[in-house]
Amino acid sequence: xxxxxxxxxxxxxxxxxxxxxxxxxxxxxxxxxxxxxxxxxxxxxxxxxxxxxxxxxxxxxxxxxxxxxxxxxxxxxxxxxxxxxxxxxxxxxxxxxxxxxxxxxxxxxxxxxxxxxxxxxxxxxxxxxxxxxxxxxxxxxxxxxxxxxxxxxxxxxxxxxxxxxxxxxxxxxxxxxxxxxxxxxxxxxxxxxxxxxxxxxxxxxxxxxx
Numbered sequence: 001x002x003x004x005x006x007x008x009x010x011x012x013x014x015x016x017x018x019x020x021x022x023x024x025x026x027x028x029x030x031x032x033x034x035x036x037x038x039x040x041x042x043x044x045x046x047x048x049x050x051x052x053x054x055x056x057x058x059x060x061x062x063x064x065x066x067x068x069x070x071x072x073x074x075x076x077x078x079x080x081x082x083x084x085x086x087x088x089x090x091x092x093x094x095x096x097x098x099x100x101x102x103x104x105x106x107x108x109x110x111x112x113x114x115x116x117x118x119x120x121x122x123x124x125x126x127x128x129x130x131x132x133x134x135x136x137x138x139x140x141x142x143x144x145x146x147x148x149x150x151x152x153x154x155x156x157x158x159x160x161x162x163x164x165x166x167x168x169x170x171x172x173x174x175x176x177x178x179x180x181x182x183x184x185x186x187x188x189x190x191x192x193x194x195x196x197x198x199x200x201x202x203x204x205x206x207x208x209x210x
Contacts, residue, residue, distance in 0.1 A: 007181050008054040010143045012076035015209040017047040041203065044153045044169035048207040053184055054145060058199040080124065080137040083115035090126040090135040105137070146209060149177050153205035159183035159190075172205065180204070 020043035043050075052058060079087045088110070105124040111117060123140040153172045157165070160175060160183050167174040175183070187201065 005181075006147055006149065007177070007184065008145055009051040009148055009204065009206075010054045010057055010145050011049060011051040012141055012143050013049075015049060015144060015146060017208050018049055019047055020045065040155070040171050040200070042170060044172040044174070044205055045207050048153075048205050049209065051204050051206060052199065053202050053204070056184075056188065056199050056202040058203065076141060077125070077127075077138045078141050080110075080116070080139045087136040088114055090137050110137075148206060148209055150210075151175070151207070152177050152180050153207075154180050154183070155201045155203060156180065156183040156187050159186040 023043045023046050082088055107124075110124075125138050126135045127138050128135045151166060151174055153169070153174050155171055155173075157171075157173045160173060160179060164175050164179045165173045166176075184202065191201075
């Protein structure tokens, strides 16, 4: 099973509430209505963090792209640095393929040349620096795993009793984590039976992690 009595959540970046620029205030007097229905992944609150249940995460939604805030507060990616703490330039000798459209990074070469060690599962990409006019390697940071109890936004409305819904916003509903855990257990079994591969519906949004 993916879970115990208290689910573990995972995300990349910090746990402090993040201002969500994509949040759109509902029209006054019509809490659930506005000019258009919020998109599936649009934030349901002004501040908070996105996360997934451990073991049911959608990597591309958590990881973002190769930039994803490098050098800013709570970045998901960070610069890959050598043993002296210097950024590593993206040059031909760190690749294991000469075809530009299919280039991948040779982990062994990086470890040997720069004296660095990191799990093979770590994703590597690069980002262009406008100041130096060079590209530097970046790596997806280790994810943060955390426990949380309280109110939580999620997409599992089909597995929740109407009386357990505290609030709604587009395709999001807010419930307690106890209600969410029970809904997740049902939804996970349902997904396994259907054979569906995606995990988008297991995305959650937490307004504040203590």
